[in-house]
Amino acid sequence: FFRSLEQAGILLNAPQIKAVRHGKGPLLTLAGAGCGKTTVLTSRTGYLIQVANVPAGSILLVTFTSKAAGEMKSRIAAIPGIRPAAARAVQARTFHSFALMLLRHYGMTEDIFGDTKAQHTIIKMIQRKHGLSDAFQPESLLSSLSAWKMEGKTADELPDTSREERETKQILLGYEAWKKERHKMDFDDILLHANRLLSDPHILRPLQQRFQYIMVDEFQDTNGLQYEIVRKLAAAHRNLMVVGDDDQTIYTFNGAKQEVILEFDKLYPGASVITLDINYRSDAHILGLGTEIIKHNKKRRYKRLVSAGKQGSQPLYATPSGVEEEASWIVGHLQEQIENGQHSYKDIAILHRTASSSRAIFEQLVLKDVPFIQHGAGPVFYDQSLVKPLMDHLRLSLNPRNFEAIPSTLGPLYISRDAGLLYLDQQEKQQPKKYPLIHFTRWEQLKPFQQEAVKERIKLIKLLKSMTPLAAIQEMRRQFYDSYMESGDPSIYTHYRETILETLDELEAAVKRFETVESFVAFADELTRRHKEMESLQAASDSDAVQLMTIHRAKGLEFPIVYLIGASEGILPHSSALTKEAPEDRKAALNTGASSTEVEEALLEEERRLAYVAVTRAKKQLYITSPASQHGKPAPVSRFLLEAFGIKDSQEQRGPVSERKAYTKDHSRSKEKEHSRSDRSSHQRMETVPVWSCTSSSCPAWIRQHPAQGTSTPSNKPPSCPLCKSA
Numbered sequence: 001f002f003r004s005l006e007q008a009g010i011l012l013n014a015p016q017i018k019a020v021r022h023g024k025g026p027l028l029t030l031a032g033a034g035c036g037k038t039t040v041l042t043s044r045t046g047y048l049i050q051v052a053n054v055p056a057g058s059i060l061l062v063t064f065t066s067k068a069a070g071e072m073k074s075r076i077a078a079i080p081g082i083r084p085a086a087a088r089a090v091q092a093r094t095f096h097s098f099a100l101m102l103l104r105h106y107g108m109t110e111d112i113f114g115d116t117k118a119q120h121t122i123i124k125m126i127q128r129k130h131g132l133s134d135a136f137q138p139e140s141l142l143s144s145l146s147a148w149k150m151e152g153k154t155a156d157e158l159p160d161t162s163r164e165e166r167e168t169k170q171i172l173l174g175y176e177a178w179k180k181e182r183h184k185m186d187f188d189d190i191l192l193h194a195n196r197l198l199s200d201p202h203i204l205r206p207l208q209q210r211f212q213y214i215m216v217d218e219f220q221d222t223n224g225l226q227y228e229i230v231r232k233l234a235a236a237h238r239n240l241m242v243v244g245d246d247d248q249t250i251y252t253f254n255g256a257k258q259e260v261i262l263e264f265d266k267l268y269p270g271a272s273v274i275t276l277d278i279n280y281r282s283d284a285h286i287l288g289l290g291t292e293i294i295k296h297n298k299k300r301r302y303k304r305l306v307s308a309g310k311q312g313s314q315p316l317y318a319t320p321s322g323v324e325e326e327a328s329w330i331v332g333h334l335q336e337q338i339e340n341g342q343h344s345y346k347d348i349a350i351l352h353r354t355a356s357s358s359r360a361i362f363e364q365l366v367l368k369d370v371p372f373i374q375h376g377a378g379p380v381f382y383d384q385s386l387v388k389p390l391m392d393h394l395r396l397s398l399n400p401r402n403f404e405a406i407p408s409t410l411g412p413l414y415i416s417r418d419a420g421l422l423y424l425d426q427q428e429k430q431q432p433k434k435y436p437l438i439h440f441t442r443w444e445q446l447k448p449f450q451q452e453a454v455k456e457r458i459k460l461i462k463l464l465k466s467m468t469p470l471a472a473i474q475e476m477r478r479q480f481y482d483s484y485m486e487s488g489d490p491s492i493y494t495h496y497r498e499t500i501l502e503t504l505d506e507l508e509a510a511v512k513r514f515e516t517v518e519s520f521v522a523f524a525d526e527l528t529r530r531h532k533e534m535e536s537l538q539a540a541s542d543s544d545a546v547q548l549m550t551i552h553r554a555k556g557l558e559f560p561i562v563y564l565i566g567a568s569e570g571i572l573p574h575s576s577a578l579t580k581e582a583p584e585d586r587k588a589a590l591n592t593g594a595s596s597t598e599v600e601e602a603l604l605e606e607e608r609r610l611a612y613v614a615v616t617r618a619k620k621q622l623y624i625t626s627p628a629s630q631h632g633k634p635a636p637v638s639r640f641l642l643e644a645f646g647i648k649d650s651q652e653q654r655g656p657v658s659e660r661k662a663y664t665k666d667h668s669r670s671k672e673k674e675h676s677r678s679d680r681s682s683h684q685r686m687e688t689v690p691v692w693s694c695t696s697s698s699c700p701a702w703i704r705q706h707p708a709q710g711t712s713t714p715s716n717k718p719p720s721c722p723l724c725k726s727a
């Protein structure tokens, strides 16, 4: 078996072979990133089928994403000697798809209700129906419900001591009832119901008999409910193999407990533990940086990884003045790589920490016609649910008869969308108005305060046109969001407050480039149009495209070239993890009894693990950029880099961005030992980046010049403007 694997290009090392040949009983395989954990799982599947004659259908492999499950299936199918029918019979599934399979098998016929937008609408509807305050965003309510259920608890058991808690509970119970009446289940219900089914011995026993071998990938991120499901299935035979890396626990906000993997051998006394320490993925310098980053975490099992690969090239760092410069540098740089002919687009991944931190890079990729796929992405930044209403108000200020922009104004005025649009349509047929919204001021269905609000709204729309886009956004932000943001209590639902603030800050930062509302709206519309075009092209062809995704999504994946963007304080580590700003729900998700210093430490360690996951996705080339400002605020270089470079007193060393130096270490197999300080002298200057800006006033979106605070290199030819193509 192992010889045939070798012929297929996988020469397993001794501990890997030991794990593959592990017979019965619990086994924990703990290893750093890229050490072949997933490889061991798929190889063991092949071994069980081919050598141990285990029926393929009695093997269950569980992982987190359907992409990973698909990847596992194809890796199993590629093992020499495995018949296609056997490969198909192996159950390689995500937790959700496995749970759903069970529910369907046992006759549950509920529809799956997974449309987030529809969920939000339901929540809003319930809020209105009960006359409850809308101070809580649907996202935050649903995410708190989700976290609650992942502990195995139901909405009936939600706390109801304070007024906020009671209101929240009422809304969420309403949401649960709504689903029940309509015979629907959301994704969390799938897990919850499956776990409940498994409490019935008549159901559990046959399943335990069927799935004789259970293997879980990325075990460090299983939450309480997922673990319960696996635990029950394996309880009779204990043939449970889990693989994972405590350094890659990045889903604690979703209920993942690092303790489960750290204490697996306590949960399963007598479990075998095999550690893998040769990294086959990343070249030595890249792995070295990962090691230097993660070693600053206290709560971890120590691992010493060595790279099986070459020294390879050093990771490179760039310190652009801001996200615009960062994005244009990266896109220019990656285009050069493609033009040199050594790489194709699909070799490249761009990783970012949060959704809103990808706004600028997204724009550059679209405007410069780089084929890319954004995984799990919503729409263009300016079309996102939070931003679109603001954009629509700007659109209305330019053209009050823009009927597509009108629906956005109705929600905030408490006018029902369908009824409102119908009324408007009827009125317009009789007598068109320059400002169609004016009809609402005489609609008898509206209460006087609503009619008043419509008048105010028209006044605002008229005003916006003459403002700078920044002032316009700030004015709307003040009117639409500030009171809401201030009214919210510091309850556990503040996680989304952070997201809202961040999105609005990012919008303000983005809009600063434009002089007029007109040029800004033209830019956003052009972006949407080009993005749509690009998407339809991609759908048509099996695309060779750059992968743009969050670090969370990149878990378990690998790419020859990785750009990690936003390696600056406030983004990575994210502001929500920094001291006082940490939202209560993130704190609560970690550990209820923890002291505040412990919580702070834990939040920061999770951010550090994210940095580690990001860095260790790269095989050959790694580029890290630290923009000096993020969401319009100054942002020093990420402490994770400074720590890794051996810069202790970060405040002192930060200085002007272009002056920072990167220290690198040698982590090749032969020279793998602690380095003395003198080794650090082999530093490397952070790269400077070229700046571009469009100075042509005939451009539809005249992007104002951004002086690059001394980091520009005049010798770099500025690329042409992506919109008007002028140099």
Ligand code: ATP
Binding pocket: 009, 010, 011, 012, 013, 016, 031, 032, 033, 034, 035, 036, 037, 038, 039, 040, 245, 248, 279, 280, 281, 555, 556, 557, 558
């Ligand atoms: P992660 O922690 O990121 O999930 P992992 O531990 O699951 O990583 P794998 O994805 O299994 O690691 O392996 C990383 C890379 O190393 C893959 O490209 C895999 O094919 C390769 N690899 C694993 N083991 C070997 C081996 N013994 N010889 C050659 N290549 C190997």
Ligand code: MG
Binding pocket: 037, 038, 039, 217, 556
């Ligand atoms: Mg893996």
